[in-house]
Amino acid sequence: MTTVDHLRQVRLGNLRTVLLALVDRPGSRADLAARTGLTKATLGNLTEPLLAGGILVEEPATLAGMGRPSKPLRFHPEGPVAVGAEINVSHLAVETLGLDGETLERRLVPADTRGATADEVLDRVAELIREVTGPRKLLGAGLAIPGVVHDGVVIRTPNLPKLVGSPLAANLGRRLDLDVELDNEANLAALAHLWPHHLAGEDFVHVTADVGIGAGVVLNGEVYRGVSGFAGELGHVVIERNGVLCTCGSRGCVERYAGLDVILREAGRRTLNSLRKALDTGDSRAQEAVRKAGEALGVGLATLMNLFDVPTVVLGGSYALLYEHLSAAVQSEMDGRVLAGGERHARLVASPLGEFAVARGAAGLITRRAVQQPERLFA
Amino acid sequence: MTTVDHLRQVRLGNLRTVLLALVDRPGSRADLAARTGLTKATLGNLTEPLLAGGILVEEPATLAGMGRPSKPLRFHPEGPVAVGAEINVSHLAVETLGLDGETLERRLVPADTRGATADEVLDRVAELIREVTGPRKLLGAGLAIPGVVHDGVVIRTPNLPKLVGSPLAANLGRRLDLDVELDNEANLAALAHLWPHHLAGEDFVHVTADVGIGAGVVLNGEVYRGVSGFAGELGHVVIERNGVLCTCGSRGCVERYAGLDVILREAGRRTLNSLRKALDTGDSRAQEAVRKAGEALGVGLATLMNLFDVPTVVLGGSYALLYEHLSAAVQSEMDGRVLAGGERHARLVASPLGEFAVARGAAGLITRRAVQQPERLFA
DNA sequence: CAGACTAAGTTCAAGCATTGAACGAATGAG
DNA sequence: CTCATTCGTTCAATGCTTGAACTTAGTCTG
Numbered sequence: 071m072t073t074v075d076h077l078r079q080v081r082l083g084n085l086r087t088v089l090l091a092l093v094d095r096p097g098s099r100a101d102l103a104a105r106t107g108l109t110k111a112t113l114g115n116l117t118e119p120l121l122a123g124g125i126l127v128e129e130p131a132t133l134a135g136m137g138r139p140s141k142p143l144r145f146h147p148e149g150p151v152a153v154g155a156e157i158n159v160s161h162l163a164v165e166t167l168g169l170d171g172e173t174l175e176r177r178l179v180p181a182d183t184r185g186a187t188a189d190e191v192l193d194r195v196a197e198l199i200r201e202v203t204g205p206r207k208l209l210g211a212g213l214a215i216p217g218v219v220h221d222g223v224v225i226r227t228p229n230l231p232k233l234v235g236s237p238l239a240a241n242l243g244r245r246l247d248l249d250v251e252l253d254n255e256a257n258l259a260a261l262a263h264l265w266p267h268h269l270a271g272e273d274f275v276h277v278t279a280d281v282g283i284g285a286g287v288v289l290n291g292e293v294y295r296g297v298s299g300f301a302g303e304l305g306h307v308v309i310e311r312n313g314v315l316c317t318c319g320s321r322g323c324v325e326r327y328a329g330l331d332v333i334l335r336e337a338g339r340r341t342l343n344s345l346r347k348a349l350d351t352g353d354s355r356a357q358e359a360v361r362k363a364g365e366a367l368g369v370g371l372a373t374l375m376n377l378f379d380v381p382t383v384v385l386g387g388s389y390a391l392l393y394e395h396l397s398a399a400v401q402s403e404m405d406g407r408v409l410a411g412g413e414r415h416a417r418l419v420a421s422p423l424g425e426f427a428v429a430r431g432a433a434g435l436i437t438r439r440a441v442q443q444p445e446r447l448f449a
Numbered sequence: 450m451t452t453v454d455h456l457r458q459v460r461l462g463n464l465r466t467v468l469l470a471l472v473d474r475p476g477s478r479a480d481l482a483a484r485t486g487l488t489k490a491t492l493g494n495l496t497e498p499l500l501a502g503g504i505l506v507e508e509p510a511t512l513a514g515m516g517r518p519s520k521p522l523r524f525h526p527e528g529p530v531a532v533g534a535e536i537n538v539s540h541l542a543v544e545t546l547g548l549d550g551e552t553l554e555r556r557l558v559p560a561d562t563r564g565a566t567a568d569e570v571l572d573r574v575a576e577l578i579r580e581v582t583g584p585r586k587l588l589g590a591g592l593a594i595p596g597v598v599h600d601g602v603v604i605r606t607p608n609l610p611k612l613v614g615s616p617l618a619a620n621l622g623r624r625l626d627l628d629v630e631l632d633n634e635a636n637l638a639a640l641a642h643l644w645p646h647h648l649a650g651e652d653f654v655h656v657t658a659d660v661g662i663g664a665g666v667v668l669n670g671e672v673y674r675g676v677s678g679f680a681g682e683l684g685h686v687v688i689e690r691n692g693v694l695c696t697c698g699s700r701g702c703v704e705r706y707a708g709l710d711v712i713l714r715e716a717g718r719r720t721l722n723s724l725r726k727a728l729d730t731g732d733s734r735a736q737e738a739v740r741k742a743g744e745a746l747g748v749g750l751a752t753l754m755n756l757f758d759v760p761t762v763v764l765g766g767s768y769a770l771l772y773e774h775l776s777a778a779v780q781s782e783m784d785g786r787v788l789a790g791g792e793r794h795a796r797l798v799a800s801p802l803g804e805f806a807v808a809r810g811a812a813g814l815i816t817r818r819a820v821q822q823p824e825r826l827f828a
Numbered sequence: 829c830a831g832a833c834t835a836a837g838t839t840c841a842a843g844c845a846t847t848g849a850a851c852g853a854a855t856g857a858g
Numbered sequence: 859c860t861c862a863t864t865c866g867t868t869c870a871a872t873g874c875t876t877g878a879a880c881t882t883a884g885t886c887t888g
Contacts, residue, residue: 076459076875077844084845100865112846114867131854137864138854226788273676287756294668296758297652303755303788309690311748320751320786369690372699376682377666377756379675407699409605409685414677455846456874463875479836491875493838510883516835517883 081116084108085444088116092126093171093266093441098140117143125149125169125447145170150207150447152440154432155195155242156214156255159184159229159281162191164198165426167433169440171266175202176426184229188236196245209440209447210249212432213242214258216280220299222252228317229281251435256302257293258431259386260286262423264293265434270419273380277304277371278387279330287378305329307370327366330388333359342388349395357395364396368403375408375416386421393420460495463487464823467495471505472550472645472820477519496522504528504548504826524549529586529826531819533811534574534621535593535634538563538608538660541570543577544805546812548819550645554581555805563608567615575624588819588826589628591811592621593637595659597678601631604678607696608660630814635681636672637810638765639665641802643672644813649798652759656683656750657766658709666757684708686749706745709767712738721767728774736774743775747782754787754795765800772799 087106091097097105099113108116120126120143127146131139149169156163162183165176177198183191199211215238217227222239224230239252260276263269270276272291278284283305287294295301305325306318313322326332330342336359339345348356371383385393385400397418404416421427440446466485470476476484478492487495499505506525510518528548535542541562544555556577562570578590594617596606601618603609618631639655642648649655651670657663662684666673674680684704685697692701705711709721715738718724727735750762764772764779776797783795800806819825 077846080455080459081845098865109847110866111848111868115845133855135864136856136862138866140865285756289673297760298758298793300788300793301756301758303758306755306786306788307752308688308748308786311688311745318786318788366690369687373686373752374756376685377664377680377753379677379680379682381676407685407687407697409679409682409697414679456872460874477836488876489837490839490877494874512884514835515833515885517837517881518885519836 082444084112085116085120086442088113089169089441089444092143092145093169096129096142096144098132098142100140102143119448123448148206150209150440151203152209152212152433152436153199153203154212154214154258154429154434154436155199156258156428156432157183157191157195157230157233158216158255158428162195162198163426163429164195164202165429165433166202167266167430167437169437171437173426173430175204176429177202178425178429186232188233188238188241191233192238192242192245195242199246208246208248210251210436211242211246212258212435213238213250213252214255214428214432215252216255216282216284218299219252219254222250224252225299249436251432251439253432253435254284254286254295254299255280255428256284256286257295258286258435259284259421259423259427260288260384260431261293261434261438262427262431263384263386263421264288264291265431265438269422270382270384274382274384275302275304275371275374275378275380276384276386276421277367277389278385279328279333279389280387281329281331283325283329283367283370285374287380289378289380304370304374307373309366309369309373324366324370328363328370333363333392336362342391346391349392360392360395361399364399365403367396368400369407371400371416372404372407375404381414382417382419384419384421386423386427390421390424461823463491464495464499465821467492468548468820468823471522471524472548475508475521475523477511477521479519481522498827502827527585529588529819530582531588531591531812531815532578532582533591533593533637533808533813533815534578535637535807535811536562536570536574536609536612537595537634537807541574541577542805542808543574543581544808544812545581546645546809546816548816550816552805552809554583555808556581557804557808565611567612567617567620570612571617571621571624575621578625587625587627589630589815590621590625591637591814592617592629592631593634593807593811594631595634595661595663598631598633599678601629603631628815630811630818632811632814633663633665633674633678634807635663635665636674637665637814638663638800638802638806639667639763639810640672640813640817641806641810642763642765642800643667643670644810644817648801649761649763653761653763654681654683654750654753654757654759655763655765655800656746656768657764658707658712658768659766660708660710662704662708662746662749664753666759668757668759683749683753686752688745688748688752703745703749707742707749712742712771715741721770725770728771739771739774740778743778744782746775747779748786750779750795751783751786754783760793761796761798763798763800765802765806769800769803 091105103110103113126143129142153166162181163178166174218225223237224233239250243250276286285302285304287302306323308322310322314326316323337356470484482489482492505522508521532545541560542557545553597604602616603612618629622629655665664681664683666681685702687701689701693705695702716735
């Protein structure tokens with residue numbers, strides 16, 4: 071720590087505060103000063119390099135009432151952006167995201183990645199990313215995979231076995247000459263509900279079902295990943311200790327009762343769309359399959375809530391699509407099993423984000439990092 | 450924020466860093482400078498008021514090799530202390546703790562608190578605290594109860610129903626004219642393993658069985674309490690969704706299989722001591738009861754580890770006393786059910802702290818707060 | 829025993845981000 | 859046109875850390 075560094079930390083912290091306020095909404099220097107608790111003078115200082123660096127723009131002026139009109143500041147429409155990409159077993163998705171939280175481009179293509187090598191997949195991802203990124207400066211790329219990740223390397227991914235041990239972040243980074251951050255799709259889907267906009271508060275769990283069940287846990291406004299990146303493995307929470315054998319070696323894992331494959335099999339359907347049609351026409355076998363899955367999921371979620379004590383559960387992905395047929399059973403199990411005290415109540419909601427949630431979260435990883443470490447914006 | 454405040458924050462942060470280094474071990478100004486990354490000059494500045502205020506003392510001098518001898522600084526032996534108290538169904542315990550982490554006094558008395566009112570219990574606690582605190586300045590008192598707590602008020606405590614809704618912190622504070630912090634015994638037992646000394650790393654779960662089962666969760670060096678203080682309710686993790694009915698309204702809770710009352714009943718014993726004697730003499734009914742409890746606990750812990758992803762489980766309280774007869778079954782279930790990847794391995798250890806763990810943790814709450822908010826030391 | 833050496837602790841001017849007050853700028857009201 | 863009002867900038871003051879120079883208090887060598 072040199073002499074400058076301590077004061078520089080203060081400055082960077084204030085810069086972060088200001089940028090966070092701007093993500094919330096644009097505002098003039100005076101308005102930002104009021105919102106952040108800093109002085110107008112400091113705001114002039116802090117925003118000057120952001121304006122000079124093309125991160126922010128000053129809008130013409132807003133004529134509103136008496137006094138000198140304010141010139142609101144907002145993120146520059148030609149400023150830097152981030153891109154997020156999702157590698158899944160049946161599709162690839164990419165999305166570009168501005169610092170202001172606006173989606174710029176998105177693309178989703180079917181792809182059978184199960185048999186593909188890491189290089190083949192990354193080539194295709196890099197191509198997609200090039201398609202959606204224009205001339206604007208790129209802050210970096212976020213990359214999502216269905217599996218556990220550590221230090222940019224895939225540790226475990228039951229459904230894409232050829233990717234295990236592969237340093238995806240570094241390899242995609244080399245292809246694009248870009249900083250790449252690799253993370254679990256469950257974490258990133260959860261992040262998409264936290265950043266850039268709070269869609270479910272600062273403490274919640276986001277649950278999706280693909281082949282397995284993944285939960286992204288947000289505690290105190292931060293995605294909780296655990297020591298080794300294994301946190302939130304809701305799919306392997308045990309609900310029947312002598313139950314069905316699981317691929318993980320355990321018995322009675324939630325995944326074996328509430329996984330999408332189980333629901334489809336029980337309902338006698340091949341695809342999620344077919345299942346939804348059956349549900350809409352009142353097919354009782356389909357409804358029963360979904361209800362039973364909801365019960366199992368509810369038991370697992372009750373356990374999760376008793377351990378994490380978060381007030382909200384967001385059902386995303388396939389679960390969001392089945393929400394109306396699923397939620398009653400889930401809610402009922404949770405209500406009966408979550409420890410109550412005072413006005414504690416488990417709130418269950420469907421994700422509003424749809425199929426781009428993961429890619430958006432991956433991009434959000436990058437814009438969030440840029441705001442939290444503002445020095446990156448000047449690099 | 451006035452102009453001073455930003456710089457004051459820097460100073461307080463550095464003060465905290467220095468105090469944390471001193472909790473680790475005493476050291477001269479030069480040594481502390483090296484350990485904290487600050488300069489010798491800053492250390493002179495920071496320690497001066499601590500010495501003047503009687504928080505630290507300068508030891509005579511250590512003659513060790515060449516150069517001017519260093520004068521190590523340590524916490525003043527007559528400096529301020531904290532006291533911790535535990536209210537339990539069958540006993541009360543208190544312990545005083547110095548800033549250096551040394552235990553000064555402790556006392557444990559049997560007490561039947563089940564039927565007592567809050568006032569009766571607090572009178573007795575205040576009396577005990579007065580017995581163990583000498584003339585040294587008191588930084589505050591920590592108070593532990595078996596139950597859920599929020600803002601100094603008891604929210605839920607199945608075994609001490611008369612205390613529900615009672616503002617114990619304020620009421621004990623009034624009796625002693627002292628700052629009192631109220632917390633859950635499970636959290637405080639966990640804290641005792643984290644502060645003042647790391648006994649199980651920075652990420653672990655501490656589990657005890659009394660009437661119920663309580664887990665204190667430490668994530669990233671902080672006790673995790675959850676949004677409403679309900680986090681870590683391992684006792685109500687479901688391991689058999691259609692299992693035994695629990696007092697909480699759910700079915701198949703871990704508590705119903707691994708609670709101390711269940712173990713004793715299954716073993717046909719009345720007290721923990723009698724159970725231990727039976728185990729030592731090779732009583733197979735007792736051994737089987739403990740083994741079965743260990744299995745159930747292991748299933749619940751596996752679920753917990755798959756959600757929190759911490760590397761270590763500490764068995765404390767009664768479980769620590771049963772450790773040698775319990776650990777194999779627990780470990781075996783965990784090994785079979787915790788999701789593995791790389792060199793991930795669930796480490797199971799017995800708490801070394803014994804029956805004062807909770808009271809010590811309660812006192813630690815206060816000394817820790819004093820170090821983390823050093824301005825309190827000058828009040 | 830004297831002088832060289834070594835390391836601890838202190839002194840002090842320099843650097844820097846924020847602040848508050850004063851000031852200049854831009855507009856509406858009368 | 860003048861005053862009130864609000865926005866944004868300028869500037870001296872504040873106070874904490876820093877690094878280098880300096881002082882202090884010992885050991886080591888011959």
